[in-house]
Amino acid sequence: MCSRRLQVTYIMNIPQHVVVIGAGAVGASVAYFLSKKKPDLKISVVEKTGIAQAASGKSGGFLALDWCDSSDLGPIARKSFQLHEQLAKELDGASYGYRRVDAFDVTFATPETGKGLPNVAWINDKSVSYFDVIGTTNTCAQVHPFKFTNAMIDDAKKRGVKVLCGQGVKELILDDTSGQSKGVVLEDDSIIEADVVVVCMGPWSGQLPIQTTGTHIARLPISGARAHSIVMKPRFEIPPQAIFTHTLLGGKHYHPEIYPRPDSTVYVCGGPDDEPLPPSAAEVKVNVTSIDTILQLSSMASPSLLDGAEILTRQACYLPNSSDGLPLIGEYPGIPGLYVGTGHSCWGILNSPATGLMLSELILDKQIKCVPEAAVEVVSLKYRCC
Numbered sequence: 001m002c003s004r005r006l007q008v009t010y011i012m013n014i015p016q017h018v019v020v021i022g023a024g025a026v027g028a029s030v031a032y033f034l035s036k037k038k039p040d041l042k043i044s045v046v047e048k049t050g051i052a053q054a055a056s057g058k059s060g061g062f063l064a065l066d067w068c069d070s071s072d073l074g075p076i077a078r079k080s081f082q083l084h085e086q087l088a089k090e091l092d093g094a095s096y097g098y099r100r101v102d103a104f105d106v107t108f109a110t111p112e113t114g115k116g117l118p119n120v121a122w123i124n125d126k127s128v129s130y131f132d133v134i135g136t137t138n139t140c141a142q143v144h145p146f147k148f149t150n151a152m153i154d155d156a157k158k159r160g161v162k163v164l165c166g167q168g169v170k171e172l173i174l175d176d177t178s179g180q181s182k183g184v185v186l187e188d189d190s191i192i193e194a195d196v197v198v199v200c201m202g203p204w205s206g207q208l209p210i211q212t213t214g215t216h217i218a219r220l221p222i223s224g225a226r227a228h229s230i231v232m233k234p235r236f237e238i239p240p241q242a243i244f245t246h247t248l249l250g251g252k253h254y255h256p257e258i259y260p261r262p263d264s265t266v267y268v269c270g271g272p273d274d275e276p277l278p279p280s281a282a283e284v285k286v287n288v289t290s291i292d293t294i295l296q297l298s299s300m301a302s303p304s305l306l307d308g309a310e311i312l313t314r315q316a317c318y319l320p321n322s323s324d325g326l327p328l329i330g331e332y333p334g335i336p337g338l339y340v341g342t343g344h345s346c347w348g349i350l351n352s353p354a355t356g357l358m359l360s361e362l363i364l365d366k367q368i369k370c371v372p373e374a375a376v377e378v379v380s381l382k383y384r385c386c
């Protein structure tokens with residue numbers, strides 16, 4: 001009798017419809033792992049612009065096994081690195097640029113000191129004043145983030161996941177009495193009913209009104225920081241060597257990161273600035289001076305890289321930053337059925353699979369088992385939202 005009652009409660013707790021807000025790498029991973037775990041679950045991804053039109057389509061896509069070990073995020077990053085490898089086997093990783101890479105920390109100085117950088121022939125080794133091998137193919141990898149995010153969504157669609165692009169979510173619907181999440185209101189005022197809602201809106205997560213108490217509107221502690229990047233096609237093949245640079249230019253320190261990709265292109269990104277977050281990914285502005293600086297720094301690192309190279313893309317996107325530097329992954333306190341996966345800052349491509357798996361376990365099994373409990377605690381929303 002007792003076990004029958006428990007079974008009924010369990011069945012009643014199975015979600016009927018999950019709405020994932022945002023089709024970046026995190027939203028795509030949530031849809032992927034939820035649909036893998038429960039292929040008959042009704043899942044809708046609601047995206048304001050298009051799939052991977054924000055940072056998840058414009059970032060570097062560099063992945064590292066152990067570079068988060070010194071922070072509380074270490075176990076999640078390690079799990080996610082391993083999931084990337086697993087996904088690459090399942091989803092034909094070569095189709096989205098997955099491969100292992102070496103990584104170097106390089107400081108350039110003028111006048112040229114000629115220290116040299118062994119085995120990295122495409123770098124201007126005469127200006128290298130310091131270098132270190134900071135990762136190898138055992139610990140580092142990369143994906144093309146736009147193609148990766150689309151591969152995750154495409155696979156989820158095969159299990160019936162619906163992706164609705166073009167209308168953003170403007171409000172959550174909560175039950176007046178229980179406070180339970182009941183769905184979302186879109187910008188055109190249409191309503192999608194759902195007993196589970198997952199907020200994966202990247203830097204825009206902080207703009208969604210979560211709960212109104214009197215005159216106070218609770219929002220997630222998330223903001224955005226803009227960063228620029230370019231994609232170029234050099235005249236020659238560059239080996240799988242990611243370069244993390246330090247350069248002094250015009251009295252300022254810069255740290256551009258240079259990632260050669262298997263499609264014969266090279267991605268270079270610069271640091272963040274304080275341009276405010278626009279209302280949507282489609283309205284992100286590109287600052288020509290920031291792009292010129294990246295080009296100049298790329299040329300200092302490797303004059304031959306730019307010689308005759310075609311600049312394919314000049315772009316900018318926003319890092320999703322939380323107020324304490326850790327992502328928010330878990331259920332929103334006091335609102336049953338409302339979950340959050342956001343605030344991954346500069347490691348969102350790396351950590352998106354673990355985030356998707358963690359949230360799928362939490363939503364369907366009510367417990368995260370794929371990473372240790374201590375890691376679940378540090379990213380949970382408890383005491384971090386109001």
Ligand SMILES: Cc1cc2nc3c(=O)[nH]c(=O)nc-3n(C[C@H](O)[C@H](O)[C@H](O)COP(=O)(O)OP(=O)(O)OC[C@H]3O[C@@H](n4cnc5c(N)ncnc54)[C@H](O)[C@@H]3O)c2cc1C
Pocket residue numbers: 021022023024025026027046047048049050051052053054055056057058059060061062063167168169170200201202203204226227228229269270280281317318319320341342343344345346347348349350351
């Ligand atoms: C220059 C740069 C380089 C980076 N390099 C790396 C790297 O090498 N490795 C790495 O691991 N990470 C890297 N990152 C970080 C990574 O790109 C991000 O952490 C990650 O893409 C965040 O994914 P997301 O899905 O949370 O957010 P996003 O990619 O921002 O996606 C959020 C989505 O939500 C949608 N949305 C917003 N508002 C609404 C709404 N109201 N309704 C519906 N949808 C909405 C947006 O349109 C968007 O599609 C880099 C970031 C930058 C800026």
